[in-house]
Amino acid sequence: MVEDMPGDCGYDFSDTAVTKYFATSFELCLKRQVIDLLEQGFTCEQLDAQPVVSVEDWYCGRQDCGCTYQITVCLLDENRVVMQEFTPEPVTLDPEADDCSWKQVSHTFSEYGPGLRFISFEHGGHDTKYWEGWYGVRVTGSSVTLQV
Template sequence: MSEWKQRCEAEWGLQGAPMPDGVDWKAVYEAAPLGKNLLKNPAPHGTTAPHGLSKDVPPPEPDLPEVPPDGPPRFQPDGDFTGWTTSTEVLPYDSSGIPEGAVICNLPTFSWFTMEQVVDLKAEGLWDELLDAFQPEIVVQDWYEESQLHKSIYQLQVKLLGADRSTVISEHSVSPTEELQNYSHNWKAVAHVFSGYGPGVRYVRFVHRLKNSFMNGFFPTLFTGSSVIVKPVKTSA
């Protein structure tokens, strides 16, 4: 067994995992793909770049302007979204819950801000035999702000894809409903573990959407600590 192969086995406790001689174990060791976050720029909000906001510190309180801002509405929060593919969807006005005949001078404009990354597992240093036979756990985690803007402010969809980047081998979606009766302003955790998902996984597609509001100012729903981590742990389906 080569020195680099031995290092990989000892470093990540890969006893029992397939480790064929044809793999460049020096490159795998240097890439260190197991146990680290494979998402780029996982906390793009805030002014403390490159670290951004932290789940260990409460989210910042909303900035309430004394004078309504001039200019067109905003639909994208501040931040450096390098590494993410982003898009915005402006939603129709929500008039539900307004009594018939009531006169409304202004309504908030809601929008979804969508961020996506696709992780190439082989490019990160993982190898076919590990993904197909050992099927290590793929752990997904995210933290979003209790912005209290709406009962639906966060959605997450994660898909494990085949080599063609389109075949879905396994997927997990979350769309929680917020409790608005009592004020709370903390980070909320979302997590899922993929295991026993079957052979063929080569990519992880991570997509989350956060709802923003604009009315006499821009009020976002923030996120932090997004992660996709492959762990050297094998579990059955």
């Protein structure tokens, strides 16, 4: 579900240009995008030079319900075979022990070998009380940057 910032029991985001976020529910909700780097204008030569790839995501919980957050970002070759992967352990947010404000996760890929053609970016989570509705983790402000 896409909701307006700051939403029920939520916090404003530090960047006022960000006005919406993706909210998850009681079942696992994941959002995935596969970026075709050649379609984005990069050349095979640029990609084979192994540019540094930086990814960033922001997540937060609600003040009234716990939640979990997870992210997986994969560098893929032309056959969509994983070259390198970033999959940290899922994070559980408890409103009784955490202020549930927006938190950043970031990662930098380097020295992954020639052949990069796609990037898969998947994130999301769910609430921990299994409430019907959109009480799970919220995600926004995602980015993928290549330094060519």
